[in-house]
Amino acid sequence: MFKTEFIKLKQNGITKTAFQRLGDPDVIPLWFGEGDLATPSLIRDEAKIALDSGETFYGHTRGKAELRAAILNYVQSIYNVDIKDERITVPGSSMSAITLACQMTLSKSDHALIVSPHWPNIDRAIQVTGAEYSCVRQLQTKNGWQLVIEDVRKSVRKNTRAIYINSPSNPTGWVMSREQQNELLEFCRSRQITIIADEVYHRTTYGINVAPSFLEIASETDPLIVVNGFSKAYAMTGWRLGWMITPASISEQMATLSECYNTSAPAFIQRAGIKALAEGENIITELRDNYAIGRDIVMEKLGNHPLIQLTTPTGAFYAFPKIIGLSSSEEFANSLLQKENVGVAPGYTFGPGNDEHIRLCFAQSHTKLKEALERIVKHVEFCLQ
Ligand SMILES: Cc1ncc(COP(=O)(O)O)c(C=O)c1O
Structure with a gap:
């Protein structure tokens, strides 16, 4: 009744992790590709005007x-x-x-x-x-x-x-x-x-x-x-x-x-x-200046860790560190979520060869990001030392 290619569709690892605790205020979510700030009012207001004018x-x-x-x-x-x-x-x-x-x-x-x-x-x-x-x-x-x-x-x-x-x-x-x-x-x-x-x-x-x-x-x-x-x-x-x-x-x-x-x-x-x-244009610049600080925070916390391999990303707002010796990125993302209340995306979902990786989005408020990174480091050490 439905074609095979469709029936074989599988939920991706990002939503598979995130839907376990989506919207939970105790979780610091770094799993999706977005920041935690709403769209600037210049743009929101224009949509309201357009709606009000029919x-x-x-x-x-x-x-x-x-x-x-x-x-x-x-x-x-x-x-x-x-x-x-x-x-x-x-x-x-x-x-x-x-x-x-x-x-x-x-x-x-x-x-x-x-x-x-x-x-x-x-x-x-x-x-x-x-x-x-x-x-x-x-x-x-x-x-x-x-x-x-x-x-x-x-x-x-x-x-x-x-x-x-x-x-x-x-x-x-x-x-x-x-x-x-x-x-x-x-x-x-x-x-x-x-x-x-x-x-x-x-x-x-x-x-x-x-x-x-x-x-x-x-x-x-x-x-x-x-x-x-x-x-x-x-x-x-x-x-x-x-x-x-x-x-x-x-x-x-x-x-x-x-x-x-x-x-x-x-x-x-x-x-x-x-x-x-x-x-x-100002919105673009402000957002990316903010992301650049997030990127520095990530590099400071993870960049020199002996169990983590990470080079400074030159674009986008993700870090995709390799956690040396990790055997399952899915298990790691799940246990990090359960034990430390931090949401990341497991590497396996980004194609073959990535099961030692996790992805985190650093377009987040800097205080939350720092806290999340400390918990990630703690969990890496707990799992691999
Ligand atoms: C690589 C890539 N392409 C496309 C998209 C989709 O963007 P949009 O929100 O415009 O659908 C995303 C969203 O995360 C993305 O990471």
Whole structure:
């Protein structure tokens, strides 16, 4: 009655851990990819105005023309590239955009390659298309996480139709260099493999204002889908608003697919997005200055511990430490939750080879973060010494 790929869907390790104690005030939650501050009032107020003025109707299936124009302006201002309006679709969240990207590129007999460690929703989105997938893992070195492009080349199969790559990376904090983007794009161009570039952490960067984007080097006909959104840059995780940039030639199909999905994002939420893009630069800077302090706190507490291997993340707001000798990240996350009331995501859920890791989000109030880290260290020592 239901297709096999669907029946085989498994809850990911983040929600599997978090749903045990979700909303429990005794727990310090570092499991999800979000901070603990509500969206700034500049953006909230704009949504209220839009609601009060009756923005409650259906709209264009690729998103409001004003929002698409605001995205074009924003892209132009941060990357200095001109994108045609036909290339933009606002289907709802960035997650929706990734799901649509998988549907656009993958069928049952295809293969997708995921640059890993990766956010677990990605393999689920691929799995339901019926395609198979495998992972090519970044390496954790003394100088940080690194991707070897030769490993990517070697992992590609005859039937590989898409490569998913997320930079800055959740969970490793790795930021892809321009040189590697050029190399990968050239390879994918020659093999007609679509790059699904997930750039949602493009402004969660330290020391640079914006991470390199594939948009800066690709032509409009390249096999490239760039996904981006508002959740991380503007603390708008609950709004479910993101966009995708695709080749112009499939504008009609994108409008149709988006219509099947959610008929684009809700109208009043799109209005808030326009405000964020037009006036939200200070918000981005303030948030990331705050995350940078969180990152320093993490490095101070975990960076030199003899049982922990961790290099400073260069982007996003996660630490993905290796706990040397850990045999099950799931057991560790569960016992940390029960004994120490701290919620983290177990490493196993981020793809093969990560069961000695845990992921924690440091976009949290600094006092709580310090307390949580002390308890994590205590638990590491309890479990492994
Ligand atoms: C790598 C990555 N891509 C996409 C998303 C989804 O973002 P959105 O909230 O816009 O759906 C997340 C959210 O955590 C993420 O970590």
